[in-house]
Amino acid sequence: MKWPPQQGYKNQHIKGNKDDNYSLFNSTSQVVKMIFCLICTGVFLSGDGDRLKTPIASVSPQSLATKITQIASNITVRILNQDFLGSGFxxxxxxxxxxxxxxxxxxxxxxxPYTIETVDGSTYRGEVIAEANTFKNQYDLAVLRFKADTNYQTAKIGNSLNLEVGESVFAAGFPYQESSSAKRLEFWRNLIFLLPKN
Structure with a gap:
């Protein structure tokens, strides 16, 4: 997905610290992997064999969904200022x-200032460290940093080259809804129907 759209878009940049240099996105292929992980301000999760103690082939679909839901709830955060803005991981x-x-x-x-709310309900000041310019306006991505004494689980970024049509994918996040404060983590499951050509 190209970001921003070619027409009807007013270029707005996010302010951050230009001196910060993180290697999280040091190549286009890594950014593409992240895009595969984000949808609707949520995160795509596939069966993560390293985190699941039982091999995926021997796990029932319901058990797999339950385990992945737990991983998603641990790594997904709410992003706020005075109001709820969306989610990240x-x-x-x-x-x-x-x-x-x-x-x-x-x-x-x-x-x-942005606030990041973690799975345990704790809130931390979030600082933008990657501006829109970092991604050359091609990707709808931003990176924030926060400091905490608590040990939080992190997402394991997989290799999208190993995905196959027909595999299950999962999305989780706090979608914006005017009628709610988006306190409940939403979780979706679907199948891969199409993959980009290499």
């Missing part, structure tokens, strides 16, 4: 510092 942990990937449109819905 924790991708990296170094000492007390965490990195969260979200969508640029989530941050554009509000203004800094």
């Amino acid at each position: 924790i991708v990296q942990h170094n000492n007390q510092e965490y990195l969260v990937v979200t969508n640029q449109h989530v941050l554009r819905a509000g203004e800094p």
Whole structure:
């Protein structure tokens, strides 16, 4: 998906610290993998064999969905300012510092300072470290950082080259709904119907 759309889009950049240099997205292929992980301000999750103690082939579909729902709830965060803006997921942990990937449109819905709410209900100040320019306006992605003494689980980024048509994919997040404060994690399951050609 190209971002922003070619027509009808007013270029808006997210302010962050230009001096910060993270290697999270040091190549286009890594960004493409992240895009595969994001949809509707949620996160795609596939059966993660390293995290699941039982091989996937021997796990029932219901049991697999239950385990993946638990992983999703642990890594997915809510992003707020005065109001709820959207969701993201924790991708990296170094000492007390965490990195969260979200969508640029989530941050554009509000203004800094941003607050990140984790699975345990704790809130932390979120600082934007990757601007829209970092992704050359091609991808609807942004990266925030927060510091916490608590140990939070991080997402394991898989290799999208190993995906096959017919495999299950899962999406989780806190979708924006005017009638609710989006406190409940939503979870969806579907199948891969089409993959991009290499």
